[in-house]
Amino acid sequence: MTGVDDSSDVARITIQPYRGALIASIQVDLDERVLRRFQSDLLDCVRSSGAKVAIIDISGVDVMDGEDFKGIRSIVAMVALMGTETILCGMQPGVVASLVYLDVPLEGLKTKLNLDATLAELDAFESRAEEITQSGALEDREVANEIERD
């Protein structure tokens, strides 16, 4: 990766592991340098943690223009290439309205209202995975199919 700015004046987005997932909480103004640094940090964390899900909480982001959004989208695509799903959560109403009016491509993005809703889904995801693993031991054909679908 080139162009990662390691200087300390670039705001860093904290990424924390949480029950097999990663939670990145963006509380700073986005710009190209911040996003490039975040990209590098997040991809490293995904690789080293083996997390199945990366949660990006953007409730602290007041302004996201087309360029910022494109940057976020690229990061989501990179994380997906590594085999990890990304959930964006907490987008503010003004940000949402602006992005829709800007007509940015939204398809393929998984979003949630807020971090609570995202974590609730994470719980459901975990318990479903457990159930499937348990009954999978019985070699139930249908359950095996379900695992494949997942």
Place this chain on the structure above:
Amino acid sequence: MKLSETRFTIQYEMDVAHAVLQTGTFCAALGFDKSRSQMVVTAVSELARNIVKFASLGELVLRTVTRGVSKGVEAVADDQGPGIEDLEQAMQDHFSSSGTLGLGLPGVKRIMDEFEIESEPGRGTRVTIRKWL
């Protein structure tokens, strides 16, 4: 009638960030709620970024405007850059079809209540946007 006015020179990415921040403060002081203020700020961000990307130097003016009993914010993004050859095309350009960002002008127009553009190839571009309270 102009009540107050602020000017920003736009040349670098950091100028965009500064203008964007000030636009938010300006809109809030004028009485815009958070969401509508965020929309104006996003539109200003798009215009200011265009100056940095395509014109390398320009100016952004923020002012309060009134019309009858209505009050609002006006932002003018002015540059002496290459100008836009095909305005009609630039106003149809959108993110999804091209896969690139284009100038984002149709989006800016949808975000705001009013949108005017003047551009002359070789002379520059001036975009005026307004949102009413």
